[in-house]
Amino acid sequence: MLGHTRGKRSPVTCHLKCADACTQPVPNETDNIYFRDVVSAALTRRTMLKGAGVGALTLVLPALGALPAAAAADPAVPDAATAAGDAGPTAATARSTAGASIDFTAIAPVPADVDALTVPPGWTWSPIIRWGDPLFDPAETFDVNNQTAQRQARQFGYNNDYTDLLMLPGKDGREALLVCNHEYTNPGIMFSETSDPAVLNRQRAVEMAAQGMAVVHLRREKAGQPWRPVVGSGYNRRITASTPFSVDGAAAGTASLKTKDDPAGRTVLGTFGNCSGGTTPWGTVLSGEENFNGYFHAAGTSPAEKRYGLADKESTYGWENIDPRFDARAEGYVNEPNRFGWIVELDPFSPKEAPVKHTAMGRLKHEGANVIVGSCGQVAAYMGDDERFDYLYKFVSSKKVKPGQGKAARAHNKTLLSEGSLYVAKFSGNSPAAEIDGSGTLPTDGKFDGTGQWLPLVVNGVSKVAGFTAEQALVNTRLAADAVGATKMDRCEDVQPSLKSGKVYVVCTNNSRRGTSGNEGATEVNPRNENRDGHIVEITEDRNDVRATTFRWSLLLVCGDPKTNPHTYFAGFPADQVSPISCPDNIAFDSRGDLWIATDGAPSSIGYSDGLFHVPLTGRNRGYVRQFLAVPAEAETCGPVVRDRDGMVYVAVQHPGEDGTWAAQNSYFPDYVADGQSAPAGSWRGPRPSIVQVYRTS
16 A cells, blocks of 8 residues: 555555555446436434434424343343434434534644543543453463453454443433444564464454454443443443354345355354444444455455455455364355445444344445434435445334334344345435536536435345346445445445534545546546545435435535645635645534534645644534544544533544554553653553543633
């Protein structure tokens, strides 16, 4: 990746996270070129529960009521009112969208080489939990020189991404469950250098245990105060690359999912490459399996393998050296890659229950998924395929939400994503093609906007794509979407609806290949060639029916640094007054309906640190982007959670010090030593990805 990255994006990150995707041919080689089209990216993260609340798309959900008590083997399950992640309401109780917001003084952009987490005046921060912190036994403390797979599987994992806090019932806001993804690992700064094959294999086993997901029981003195983990809690859980998952949906048990170790095709070991996600109205968490291709050594010869980036080369992590299922060339394991790239559902309140992979929702490089509930009682989940020139998808359940307080209602709702209809988005702009010149200049009507439609792929288990069975359309969803002519996008990342307006916000991070030789040029919703700074799409769907197959769209932001790029747009707000922002990634809303944006890439022309940004969506300050915090050197901002009624903001700080080495670390986050002090004897000085809480001091 050296020579291919711009701004602060690290070649190491590209290699470890997405298997050097930017150096490879674009997987989408179809001719689906729509010069005036835009995609409505994936409705991800906590949107699922937000859409169920009052004011969210004005969709009315039959009240779920209090969720049932768990089985005797599990801790108590929360009621719907306390299961909200983010600032949004649950299905049963909506928070007011008025009278609460976070007041702060915007920080100045921070140079990318500053190894500090910077917050506004009057605020401070502390880690909630770090890589290697124990979950089950206080004696299992982090010892970087003596890591084992067994110990890592009982500790907090590496490179946390999607994050949410689900409140426990009856605890007055003093106890919660933190759920997060552990997307990938960086052996170059996790372990000392070695060429010993046996040591390398032990390190690989640690990495397999460091990826996946985590559930952590938290406690605090009172609302607004910092959290601490409850080590040894029965809620605590680690999901790793070896944890058994059940499989449901139309592709479960089909030939495409059967392997030597699982001839039934219904039990998969592990999850990895987990990026963003979302929290459902029934209190479960969804996780998106994203860049799974880099974990396999495959033949790389079939159209499906090529379309998903599977190749005949050693995998990024070399796990095929310790587990034969990662060598997809071997007899009995050809289908193993087909068992990844799904939406995963985890019930954090039932730690004995196996998580589920939902094949009805399609296989792609999922950023995440978010669910909304319509007045019809059915749910819709929106999902983005996070790769250049790939697509936005929508899933609509066949069954309806079951209201009520009993165990039966919750069990039923946990099956809603198992059966339904899968669609892909096609977007059309309303400006003359000649006015979309690739620079990002606004067309003569003063905005980028248009309409769109959802094209059916599989409807209630039946393929609607000529030449594809339902199994083929779900396992090779990209190929099915190619066949119907979906719109190519600039990497759909997070998407969420606003509780205040009902509009849906689609984050397109970037696409440096747009308009280059052999690749599609600018479209009205992807209006810049070599788009390195990204943009955000604002979508309006039918407010009364999640089954609707049409929508309207416009661009909210065309990102970048206005001082160096005149072709930026901030919803009409004066560009000379905003904080520069680039590569938007994850988003969240506060209770007033303002948008919060986490970035991954920072302004490409300057090289600032990534951060978290606030922008109002209504009123005279609509589009006024202000920076709230900046993360340390070489880190990415992930998983924002904004709880303004508590005066708390949470972010996942991923890959700090990514470009360092074991012998020369580039970050000491979060365990900084005060000026003039030395690190404690025997302690390790190096970065530890962490979940951070930010709160007021004055």
